[in-house]
Amino acid sequence: MPDAPMLEVKQLTKRFGGLVAVKDLSFSIRGGEILGLIGPNGSGKSTAMRTVMGVDPPTSGSIRLDGKEIGGLPSHKVSRLGVGLVFQHSRPLNRQTVLENIKVALLPDRLNMLFHSGEVDTKARAIAERVGLGAVLDRKPPTLAFADLRRLELAKAIAHHPKLVLVDEPFAGLTASEVAAFSELIREFRDEGRAVLLVDHNVKGVSALVDRVVAMYLGEWIAEGSAAEVMANETVRRVYLGGALTKTSRPPPTVNGSAPLLKVDDVVVHYGKALAVQGVSLHVREGEFVSVVGLNGAGKTTLFNAICGLVPHAGTVQWDGAPLRGKTPAAIARGGIVQCPETRELFGDMTVRENLELGGHGLTDAERPERLEWLFDLFPILRAREGQVARTLSGGEQQMLAIARSLMMKPRLLILDEPTLGLAPVILEVLSRALERLRSTTNLTVLLGEQNVTFAIPHADRMYVLDHGKIVWEGLPERFEEEAARHYL
Structure with missing residues (x-):
């Protein structure tokens, strides 16, 4: 069905011992849509993403990709089904070049799927050009700018042409111009019909990019809608701001001299x-x-x-x-x-x-x-x-x-x-x-x-x-x- 969600998460719960990191979380993403999953530190958003990817198995609930249950599958099988993950922290092979890093990501995980190295090289170069790494193919990761390291993580994630891309804290450490370039790459995924899940702590940071936002707090769903609707939501404001803002009339401090301490x-x-x-x-x-x-x-x-x-x-x-x-x-x-x-x-x-x-x-x-x-x-x-x-x-x-x-x-x-x-x-x-x-x-x-x-x-x-x-x-x-x-x- 054209309106059926590509990813559907229902009543997802993840416990670590006595700690409930995610509780009864439900959301969905359709192809050609960017969903922002936001929440303050410790809200459970990264745990939810890792559970979708298969890094952590769910305690209960359902995770369905194109109608097929993937909850509990190991991450390599989830990846094979069409899910790619862009980590917040770069994890490249530092002794290999950019091109070689992308080639490694392109290698199949089954011997009977091996294909000619020339084909791998062609695909790796095409991916590098797409994400803006064409000029640094022969350089090794320790010599790259931070933004290029982020692009390398993106290149590795899309090496298998995923239908669903999970991106963790996409803009951390990037300048305004780098954020704009990275955002454009993510928009291209949406234009190609892929689904994108952006995990971030900041509504404002992703508001210009996402189609919808799901807000979490202490592992639970608290709000959903457009970025503007979620930012105006009283529960969300209370979670981020700490409650209703109150004005105070405080006596001025006793300042000893005008020079700052x-x-x-x-x-x-x-x-x-x-x-x-x-x-x-x-x-x-x-x-x-x-x-x-x-x-x-x-x-x-x-x-x-x-x-x-x-x-x-x-x-x-x-x-x-x-x-x-x-x-x-x-x-x-x-x-x-x-x-x-x-x-x-x-x-x-x-x-x-x-x-x-x-x-x-x-x-x-x-x-x-x-x-x-x-x-x-x-x-x-x-x-x-x-x-x-x-x-x-x-x-x-x-x-x-x-x-x-x-x-x-x-x-x-x-x-x-x-x-x-x-x-x-x-x-x-x-x-x-x-x-x-x-x-x-x-x-x-x-x-x-x-x-x-x-x-x-x-x-x-x-x-x-x-x-x-x-x-x-x-x-x-x-x-x-x-x-x-x-x-x-």
């Missing part, structure tokens, strides 16, 4: 060939609480790691008027910049008190117990848990311990990276009260990285919006809803 100028960070931070500039004055908001993958963690000396970068970072270049991360931390990382990095087999005492190893014997008492007053649950090993704490308790350990170092600037990630509302209230207390009773300066905008706004004197490694908006929190919220997705 932290000044970041034109910082650029590459991970290999990928451009993660693109010319970011910002400043934080002493006593300010500044929020940097952005979706997963926007570059917040990379920016913070550059400030703390954990990743090499171009541009300048100045602390209290002096450049930080050449200083070790340890020296930067001792100088007053302390980061509480998104991953917490606790010592799981050490007790709460031992983790805190590690944070305070630079304090004097007189300062240490005084600081511990102050932190136990800030987070009372830690006092009750001080003899408990960290790995047995709940997620919320671990987050409190991570923040407390950072505060144990007596920082002048505390960098909080995604402190609300995965936490229940009751824990968010505890963290919110703690931040308000820090602001009202100390001279601490805070740089907060968040994708939960409704948590960030009440705790910000100023805000920056980071999108694909660039600052796209800055201003006062009360202006965010009017000027930036509609563009945030």
Whole structure:
């Protein structure tokens, strides 16, 4: 039937032990259609794609390709039936040339299907020309630009002329012109009647390309429709923004002088060939609480790691008027910049008190117990848990311990990276009260990285919006809803 879907997923569920990564997910794609599967970090979209491809077997549910059940088939059989996967991270054979990489992808997986090497060469060259690799056929992957590595992944995926193409995070690390070129290649698949499933965390990033969008959260379907309809959906906005936006009237911070305590100028960070931070500039004055908001993958963690000396970068970072270049991360931390990382990095087999005492190893014997008492007053649950090993704490308790350990170092600037990630509302209230207390009773300066905008706004004197490694908006929190919220997705 001409209107029958090429891919039909019904009530797909995938469990990893006690974790339900995908729950009762249903969607379909027709030939000649591009479907965007979107959701914030941890929503289950990549697991759903891997299950369709056969990388992970489904726990239950149905996956049908042209009416044939493929759920549970191994990935090589799914590929043979006409499904191609473009990985987010390039996995080329680094000792072989671009042409040889494509030839390997063209080789059949059954001996009785072998064909003449001249035919393989012709097909490989045609595919390379199609995706824009014709000029680099004899080069090896380590010498390629990042965009060409992405094109190579695309070339390998289409080597068997798939009817369904799965593309994971297609535009991560690409410049605007490279995104346009890559988008055109994907549109060509649609024009040829192929079905395309784009997996991305950002609705805005794929809105100009997709025909429909399915939004997920915590493994479940939450919305479907055009990109505009999904971006306007209240459930989607709540998931991405963190809830209803509320305006706040905050007293201005006490700013000691006009010079910024932290000044970041034109910082650029590459991970290999990928451009993660693109010319970011910002400043934080002493006593300010500044929020940097952005979706997963926007570059917040990379920016913070550059400030703390954990990743090499171009541009300048100045602390209290002096450049930080050449200083070790340890020296930067001792100088007053302390980061509480998104991953917490606790010592799981050490007790709460031992983790805190590690944070305070630079304090004097007189300062240490005084600081511990102050932190136990800030987070009372830690006092009750001080003899408990960290790995047995709940997620919320671990987050409190991570923040407390950072505060144990007596920082002048505390960098909080995604402190609300995965936490229940009751824990968010505890963290919110703690931040308000820090602001009202100390001279601490805070740089907060968040994708939960409704948590960030009440705790910000100023805000920056980071999108694909660039600052796209800055201003006062009360202006965010009017000027930036509609563009945030």
